[in-house]
Amino acid sequence: MPYEWISPSPADPQAPLRELHLWPHRSLPKRGFAAFIGGTFLLLLLPLYPAIGSPVLWGLLPFLMGTLWLLYWAIQKSYRDGEVLEELRIWEDKVRLERHSRHRATQDWEANPHWVEVKLHERGGPVANYVTLRGANREVEIGAFLSDDERVDLYNELARYLPSRG
Known part of the structure; x- marks a missing residue:
């Protein structure tokens, strides 16, 4: 999978509860x-x-x-x-998504995890099984460069850590 959950450092009190890194798949190393x-x-x-x-x-x-x-x-x-890295960090009181790209400035989004809603748009998005996070009066995409099946798996994992409460 071109994404992984990073284990937080228990020694650091500022460390997030969960951290996810996503990157595009490389079929040709x-x-x-x-x-x-x-x-x-x-x-x-x-x-x-x-x-x-x-x-x-x-x-x-x-x-x-x-x-x-x-x-x-x-x-x-x-x-x-394809040099893109998306980092999703989940704390008790906030969720932060950062997208680092070679050609653009870092894009970021932040919201309260209690109101974040994870959505899977099976149709109607730019790609099939489009995954978005909605919160703080904004909806942002996550993992658009993943394959259809990988986006469904990502949605299931995100829904487990960010249950739809919005």
Whole structure:
């Protein structure tokens, strides 16, 4: 699962009762990325092998290397865009959600846990099984980057720690 509940420190009186970290799933880890680019490079060399020593090599080479560079750039951009971390902290007297993203300032939301309502929107949201937290006159999304099944599991866990009382 691309999220985990963090155990609070019992020695710290300011520590939250519960803490949840969420991040986007990575289907291609960095080691797999290096192997993929290397394998693609070797496969792109196959059509160049018979052209060695002919002017056709210089006609094909820029296009094949441009393709490799474009593939490398697109995957790196996907990695950069996916650098998102959502942190949900639950105390006795407040709930705080922070979203850290590479391209934006940190977004945060805070409410009283007694009035927080966890909602699962099976339809009508930007994605299926859209999970939101409602409180303090505001509704915020959580875990929109998770898969449909993961969002349902997240909703069930959040509903256990934040029962719908609103």
